[in-house]
Amino acid sequence: MFGVLMITLLLTVLLVGSNMDIILKQGISYQVRAEITESPTIAKSFATVEEFDQFVQEQIDQRMKALGLDTPWYSPQRIGFTMYKILILDFGNATFLTSDSGSSNVGDILLEKIPRTVLLFTTATIIISIIGIFLGALAGSKVGSIVDRITSAFAVISSSFPVWWVGMLMIFMFAFTYHIFPARATPTILPTEPDYILALLYHMTLPLITIVMIGFGTWAYLVRNFMVGTLQEDFITAKKAIGINKKKIIYKHALKNAAPPIITILALSLSGSLGGAIITEAVFDWPGMGRLYFEAISVMDLPIIIGATYVLTVLFLISIFVADLLYGYFDPRVKTE
C-alpha cells in the first residue's frame, strides 16, 4: 500500500515537474532583476551593457545552483528530495493561491478547505447511503413490484445525468426563476457573525438536494442487487419457513449478509467525497477541495496540486484498508482464507 502511495506521488511529480521547474527558474531571474533595479548603484558600476548582462546571468546561475535547480528536474536527487519533503508532510508554500486568512502554506489551505467539503459532500454521501440502503432493501425484497420498478428506473435515469448539469438547472429553477435559494453557495456574511451557521446551512441546501437527488438512485440499485442475491439463499428460505417476521428477515438477516460489499462501497465513497466534486463545486461556487483543485490547476499552482493529490490518495488508501478490515469483520469467511 505504501508502494502504491509512492508511485501515485511519483506520477504526480513527474507530470507537473517540468512546469514547476520553468516557474521556479522564472521566479529566480525575476527576483534577481528586481533586486538590481531596486539598488541603482549596482547598475551604475558597469561600463557596458554586456558586462551588466553577464553579471545578472552570473547571479541567476549562482542562485539556481544554491537551490539545486542546475540539475534537470527529472534527476533522481531532485525528485527524491521533493518526495521526501512531501512524505514528512511539508508541502511548502503555494505559488499563487492563499487561504481566506491570508496564509499561503499549503497545509493551512488544505486544512481550511477540507472541513467545508466534508460539510457538503460527506453529509450528502451519508444521506445518500441511508436513503439508498433502505430503498434498496425495500426494492430488493419485492422484486418486480412498483417500488422496485420505480427505484430501478430512477437509478438508471439519474445515473446518466451529469450532476453539475442538474445543478445548473436547479440554480436556474430555484435561484433565478423562483428565488427560493441563493445561486452562490458561499455565504455573504462573515464567519464571525452569530447567524453564520444558519446562513451556511441555507446556502448549502440547493447543492445538497442536487447531489442527493442524483446520487441515491444508484445506491438503491446497488443495494437492491445485493439483496436480491442474498434473499435467494437457503438460510433466508429457512427463516421464512420458521415464520420469522418478514421485516426482521429483510433488515436484520438479509441486510447483514449483504453488508460487506455495501460497507466497501460506503468507505470508498466517503473517502472519495473528501475530494469534493470539482465540477459540482465550480457550478455552485462552493469553496471546498474541488474548487481549490481546479483553481490550482488553472493557475498551475503546483505545490497545491501535489499536496492535494497526496492527501486525497492517502485518505483513499486508508479507506481501502479500513474497508478490508470491516469486510473481514462482517464476512468471517474472508478472514479464515
Next chain:
Amino acid sequence: MSAVSSSEIWQEFAKSKVGLVGIGILASLIILSAVAVITIPIDTFKQWNNPGKWISYPKTSVPIWINYFMTEKIPEHLILDNPSAITKDDIISLTSHQFGVQYYYDDFPSDFIYEFSVEYSGSQLLQISVIRPDQSQILLLSRSLPHSDTNIIHHERIFSTDNTIKKNIQIHFSEMGFYNQSTSSEDMIFANKDGQVLKGDYLFLLNIYGVEEKVKIIDSRLILGGKAFGMMGTDELRRDLAVGLLWGTPLALFIGISVAVGSVTAGLIYGVYAGFKGKKTDEAMMRFNDVIYALPALPFLIILAVTISNSIFLLVGFLMIFSWVGIAKVSRSMALQIKTRQYVEASQMMGQKNSKIIFKHIIPQLLPYAFASIAISVPAAITTEAGISFLGLGDPTFPTWGQILHDAFTYGAAARGMWWWIAPPGIMIAITGLAFVFIGNALDAIVNPKLKK
C-alpha cells in the same frame, strides 16, 4: 454464464423491452449524426469559434417553435437572401431586388440590415423603399454608389440606424401626422397610427438606377432582426445552437464508443493474461492495477489536459488510461475460473501457445460480459469528457455538448433565464447515456441471470 452463445444472447435481447428502447435511441442518434455530417458542412463547425461567421445571426434568441405556445408572437429573425429580381434596360437601367416579408408578430423587429455587393461601373443610384400593408410607400434611402470608371465590386451594409433613413421616415410620417421623435426607424416602419405593430405583408424594394446598364448584384440579403431563430435558438455569441447540438452527437458517440471499446479490450486482455499466467506475473500486474485504481481520475485528467494537450484524440487516450482497471479485475477473476476447466488444461497439455489459449479459449467465453461492460462504460466516458469541456479544458476546435454548457455557464445563462442554452445539451448527454445504459442493462441481465430472478 459462459454457456450463453451469441445467438441465444440475441434471442434474449430481442425479448427485453428496455434493451430494444436503448437500441432505438442509439439508432436515432446515429441517424442524427449522419444528418449532421451530411447537411452541415464540416466548415461550419470548424468556424464554431469564429465570431465573424455568425455575424448575421441574432444574439441570444429563443427557438422559433416557442411561438406555438405564446399568445404574443415573438418576431422571428429573418434572413432573406433570395429576392425576386427585376431588370429593365432602358435609357436609364434599373436593377431591382424585392423582398417580401409576411410580418404577423406582436413585437417590432430589433433592427434591419441590408447587405449587398454589386459589380458596376460609372455612377449608380441606390434607392431603398418599402411598401406597407396599407399600401403606402416610404422611401427610406436614396444614395449614389461611389463613382468608378472601371468595373468594381462594391460591398456595403446599410443599417436601420442610418441617419438618412431616419430623416426620410421623419419626412414621410410627419406628412401623415403621426411622427414620434423617440421611436426608432424600424419601429416606425412597422407601426400603425396607434404605435402598435401593423401586421401584414411588407415589400422591401431595392432599386439600383444607372445610365450604363452594366450592373450586376452579386449578393443581396435583407436581415430583419428578431428575437427568435432556428430550431434551438442562438447563444450570446450569435451561434446557431442547432449546429452545435447536431455536431455534438457524432463527437459524443465517437468519444464514448472509442473509450469504451478501447478500455474494455485493454482491460480484458490485461486481466485475462494476468489471471492465466498466475503467480508472480499476476501479482505484479495486479499491483500495477491497484496503482492506477488509486489515482484520483478527474484531477489527473485535468492535469494531463492542461500540461500535455487538450486535443480530443489524446483526451480519448487519457480517458482510456483510467477506465480499464475495473474490467481488468473482473476478467482476471473470471479467467482464474476458466483456467481450471479441463479443455483449457487439455490444450495446455497438448502444447498450445499461451496466446492461442487466451484468444481462442478464454476470451470468447468472456465476450458477452465484455459487450455488457462496453455498453455500461460509454455514458461515463461521455459525461467525463463533457465535464472536462465544461471546465473549459476541452478541445476548442470541436463544439461538444460540454463546451456549449461551458459557454452557457461563463455567460451566466442560468441567471438570464436562457433555458434553451442550458437544457438541450444536458438532455442530449442524458439521452445518449440512457441509450447505452439500457442496452448495457439488458445485456447484463442476460449475462448475470441472478439479477433477474
